[in-house]
Amino acid sequence: MKIVDVKAYPIRIQNYDDVSSILEQFDKGRKDVSDQSFGGGSERPPIRDLGDHFIDETHHTSIYSKFHETTVVRVETSDGIVGWGESQSPVSPNTTATIINDLVYPLIINADILDVEAIWHNNFTAMRERGHYTGFYIDAISGVDIAIWDAIGKTFKLPTHKLMGGRHRNSVKIYNGIGGRDPKKVAEMAEWSISKGYKALKLHLRETIEGTIDIVSEVRKTVGNNIDLMLDVHMMFNTHEAIKLGKQLENFNVYWLESPSDPNDIPGQIEIARSLDMPIANGEWTRTKFEMREIFEKRAYDISMPDIARTGLTGAKQIASIAHLYNIPVAPHVGGGGILSVASTVQFSIATPNFLIMEHSEQGNKMKSLYLSKPFEPKNGLFPVTEAPGLGIDIDEESLQKFLLKPSV
Numbered sequence: 001m002k003i004v005d006v007k008a009y010p011i012r013i014q015n016y017d018d019v020s021s022i023l024e025q026f027d028k029g030r031k032d033v034s035d036q037s038f039g040g041g042s043e044r045p046p047i048r049d050l051g052d053h054f055i056d057e058t059h060h061t062s063i064y065s066k067f068h069e070t071t072v073v074r075v076e077t078s079d080g081i082v083g084w085g086e087s088q089s090p091v092s093p094n095t096t097a098t099i100i101n102d103l104v105y106p107l108i109i110n111a112d113i114l115d116v117e118a119i120w121h122n123n124f125t126a127m128r129e130r131g132h133y134t135g136f137y138i139d140a141i142s143g144v145d146i147a148i149w150d151a152i153g154k155t156f157k158l159p160t161h162k163l164m165g166g167r168h169r170n171s172v173k174i175y176n177g178i179g180g181r182d183p184k185k186v187a188e189m190a191e192w193s194i195s196k197g198y199k200a201l202k203l204h205l206r207e208t209i210e211g212t213i214d215i216v217s218e219v220r221k222t223v224g225n226n227i228d229l230m231l232d233v234h235m236m237f238n239t240h241e242a243i244k245l246g247k248q249l250e251n252f253n254v255y256w257l258e259s260p261s262d263p264n265d266i267p268g269q270i271e272i273a274r275s276l277d278m279p280i281a282n283g284e285w286t287r288t289k290f291e292m293r294e295i296f297e298k299r300a301y302d303i304s305m306p307d308i309a310r311t312g313l314t315g316a317k318q319i320a321s322i323a324h325l326y327n328i329p330v331a332p333h334v335g336g337g338g339i340l341s342v343a344s345t346v347q348f349s350i351a352t353p354n355f356l357i358m359e360h361s362e363q364g365n366k367m368k369s370l371y372l373s374k375p376f377e378p379k380n381g382l383f384p385v386t387e388a389p390g391l392g393i394d395i396d397e398e399s400l401q402k403f404l405l406k407p408s409v
């Protein structure tokens with residue numbers, strides 16, 4: 001069961017039908033926010049179109065791709081078993097692929113797949129002294145970790161969750177993520193999600209406090225009180241504004257407020273969490289248990305959101321176990337992750353006692369599934385638990401080749 005080959009495939013899939021309308025939407029949001037939150041007036045430069053990518057500088061938030069981009073990892077064993085994983089790479093998957101091909105390959109070639117946690121630890125420490133304890137490098141070793149867990153499952157013809165501690169539930173509850181700026185249109189998307197069987201929704205909003213409340217109020221009025229409603233504001237606010245927003249949101253029975261402020265400001269996050277009755281969900285950017293210690297010890301937020309394609313299954317299991325010590329539930333982030341991210345998160349969710357709910361995109365699932373040999377989709381807001389080996393999906397290698405990005409170096 002030795003690893004005899006490792007390959008990383010940077011891929012890009014056309015994501016949006018109309019990229020210009022997406023850019024326009026972000027631009028309108030920018031003007032409102034710069035007026036209220038940052039006091040910059042309307043003189044700030046508009047969103048910068050970077051060709052394949054774009055960035056909204058006035059939100060001080062992330063660079064985004066106009067495409068679905070990620071890095072798919074293939075590990076082959078001496079028994080001819082192939083395991084698949086994914087390193088989330090929403091911008092520059094070539095960087096992640098280069099790290100895997102040049103750096104991780106020699107570290108793991110000839111390793112026994114059953115040494116999976118030792119492999120994770122050795123990969124982590126191999127570059128720690130040089131400062132690579134988060135970001136691209138950890139994404140790279142996480143995709144490899146997922147591929148190894150898939151290979152272990154396929155070797156023993158068992159689903160990965162059975163080998164990671166076993167089954168804690170018979171299905172995995174998911175929520176659908178939706179966005180937009182017009183309250184009526186967002187409410188329509190919410191109704192559409194409910195028609196697909198979802199009982200929980202998350203709104204991605206980049207609005208002023210007033211604009212946020214307008215949309216939440218319209219959606220709550222439309223869906224009624226039996227639907228769980230979460231809100232992700234993508235680090236838009238300072239501590240004071242986040243508390244002001246949160247107090248108003250409490251009138252609308254919001255299940256959690258996510259990423260309210262600067263993730264580096266742990267004292268500010270503690271203040272937000274203490275000031276509000278509603279739970280604060282956070283943590284999609286942290287990748288290892290080492291980053292989580294202070295956050296959990298100080299209870300900087302109430303719900304932990306590890307992203308399995310950034311932590312690996314091994315890293316996520318470690319984070320979830322420590323969260324459990326502090327009675328903190330885990331709601332895994334998937335965001336822009338591809339289908340291997342989705343499938344590995346389902347396995348993690350089944351095997352995690354303090355799992356709460358998993359992120360999903362009903363709208364994005366078909367596009368993410370273009371390189372599968374058969375569909376992998378939820379029903380009525382749930383992923384079923386199956387006995388399929390490994391991650392429970394089959395990659396169509398020929399289809400995958402269609403989305404390969406050319407190497408940049």
Ligand SMILES: [Mg+2]
Pocket residue numbers: 232258259284
């Ligand atoms: Mg988020």
